[in-house]
Amino acid sequence: MLDIKLIRENPEKINELLKRRNPNLSINEVIQIDIERRAMQTQADELRAKRKIESQKIGELKKQGENTDEIQEDVRKIGDEIKFLEEKEVEFDQQQRNLLLNIPNIPDETTPIGKSENDNKIVSGCGEPTEAEFELRAHWDIVEEKGLVDFERGVKLSQSRFILYRGKGAVLERALINFFLDVHTKEHGYEEILPPVLVNSAAMIGTGQLPKFAEDMYKCENEDLYMIPTAEVPVTNIYQGEILAEEDLPKYMTAYTPCFRREAGSAGKDTRGLIRVHQFNKVELVKLTTPQTSHDEHLKLTKNAEKVLELLELPYRRLELCTADMGFSANKCFDLEVYMPSYNGYKEISSCSNFGDYQARRANIRYREKSSGKTQFVHTINGSGVAVGRAFAAIIENFQQEDGTIKIPRVLQPYTGFDTI
């Protein structure tokens, strides 16, 4: 959520930045509510101060044994007024909060301005698109033929876009999870977290999934619990409402979880294979940092995600997302895309975002600055390190051999226990 003070003091600037995302966005309504809200508060404050003094007088008068009926009646009337104003205050508060919760983060100054995903910038890459003397097949055909993934029975158990891994497929998926976690904990210094995969609405609001994107999530009936769309939600919210010591920052955390997405509005996209399913596995990287270091830490986190792709010898490229394509809560975002022969192009496998203090403000995650003793909002950063199912698909497609076998990347072999499928 954006800082109301910042909005108050720089309305033109904020409006301009928001319009970089989407010309329809504006903070004008919030500013109006804010003005009315503050007037209401001042009024209520004054009345409360008056009541306090008068009530104390009643106490003293009573001690002296005097009659207080008249003054009590007067104060009671003040109380009625206060009650009325307080209801208004709550109303304005909620309105303002609601508006703020539905306004996306402002883009970082360095985020390229654009109108659509076509304006994303390719900033770097590693490896060349896989080519072969023989015809490269799509992973959905290969995994089905080899019995690595059972699409039909996944549908039988749940519904379409639910899949089940089996045999060497299940082992490969598990191997990838372990490999990613090992690299990030042992080589990059992240603490491993195994969080709940059902979280409450406060957590979902904290990271920005709610209130705006309720349709994208699975919700439990009769319970204030949602299935997480990413480990970002539980892991970022670990320190919700807390004040950390500056020495505790930066915090590096990584978590494997299944992720659940309804994929509302994605009908017809990526209908085959492992690319877009309702439940998938992901290893996530999350950082809490000071404002001073978040830029660097964001870059470092992105490189940590790239590292596993390099170790797996998968060709990829890094995109810098433009203002129009960036997620709701982010101020800057890099996407990593892996080369997929079946798409004859690159497919997103990781998204690494810096949120500035936007999520921290929603989730109320602060730290005490050592030099000043003041509390400040932390900056939050996260990225996939990386999506397991998509890495699985990428390996199947990029490591297929002419004889129909799949080679297992060298670094993964200790984890799978076999070197070909």
Next chain:
RNA sequence: GGAGAAAUGGCCGAGUUGGCUUAAGGCGGCACCCUGCUAAGGUGUUGUGGGGAGUAAUCUUCACCGAGGGUUCGAAUCCCUCUUUCUCCUCCA
């Protein structure tokens, strides 16, 4: 799932015949002083959030004692609902 107890500031812990308690005391933190280092000691200071005034240092005001309602002129203190924690029973991987 059943029965009981509890929830106060960074932590521990007073405050339950409603008003003088934003909240004693201790610990921790910070600043200064003292001590030739270290240990110890002394003095002071130390919650969060919102509003208003000021260029600013700062001043001022309101709210907050698990959360939300209620009673009252006035609630940390009384009543109701919820949440969480602990103990006992039950159950269970």
